[in-house]
Amino acid sequence: MKRQAPELSQQYIQPLADVFKVLGDPTRLRILRVLMNQEVCVRDIADELGMGQSAVSHQLRILRDARLVQFRRDGKTVYYSLADAHVFTLLDVGLEHVAE
Template sequence: MPQQYIQPLADIFKVLGDPTRLRILHALMEGELCVRDIADQIQMGQSAVSHQLRILRNARLVQFRRDGKVVYYSLADNHVFTLLAVGLEHVAE
């Protein structure tokens, strides 16, 4: 593995090491959701979810779009989906 990729990859795994963020990402595997729907689904407050989404956004694991005052989040790309799916498959064995 080229040296230049080691720290960025470690940073991604660090972000993925938080159970709350994994619950958010798991919810987003089903498709795009607004903050309120994510909060309801994982049974957390909207401000706490927003804080975690900011971390996921900074790590480029999620993306967002605005529709008026509502912000919708989704997984950043298929790589994130695959990373989560393979991880889930691994732990389920």
């Protein structure tokens, strides 16, 4: 059964393209993969990816500006997580697609 393409109005084309631009960076995809499992602090993301905290923070700012991640503070520690279930689904389906 063939699926019908959803209507894509002009007001959504550029924002959607912007999301895909943000997702087009391998480092940001690696960060998002870490966040698919749980909420994580910047230091732990940096350690897991073998990157500096400053570089991770820069990428997280881009992801936050694109509304793909959210954060919360606990004292001086900042924890990040995926913004919502849509982001998880987008990544999960993308990973499934490239694994086929």
